[in-house]
Amino acid sequence: MILVSKRSVVALLGGHYLYHCESTDIIPIAFNHKIDKPAEEQRMMNVFKQVDISKNFYFRYGICCTHITSTNFILLAILTILHLPYSTI
Numbered sequence: 001m002i003l004v005s006k007r008s009v010v011a012l013l014g015g016h017y018l019y020h021c022e023s024t025d026i027i028p029i030a031f032n033h034k035i036d037k038p039a040e041e042q043r044m045m046n047v048f049k050q051v052d053i054s055k056n057f058y059f060r061y062g063i064c065c066t067h068i069t070s071t072n073f074i075l076l077a078i079l080t081i082l083h084l085p086y087s088t089i
Contacts, residue, residue, distance in 0.1 A: 001026070001027045001028075001029050002024050002025075002026060002027075003024060003025045003026075003027055004019075004021050004023075004024055004059070005022075005023050006021075006022035006023040007020065007022055007059075008020050008022055010058065013060070016060045016061065016062065017060065017061075018058055018059075019058065019059055019060070019061075020057070020058055021053055021054055021057040021058070021059065023054055024054065026045075026049075
């Protein structure tokens, strides 16, 4: 499990704060679980740890940012195809 251990507010969108991830911790959720391929598990963990989440990870509580953004793009595309102004919604 990835736990955001330090965050900072970077914006206010739609009444919700947008946070930037400053630091994270990895917490195992199954302490006595037998891993079938420990070498493969270690390789995947090493690959994951190379990604610096603190540089480009943003989040909001309650609502997924990517879902709202993709929904807005889809809605805009439909309105464009139908030649309707955005103000019709």
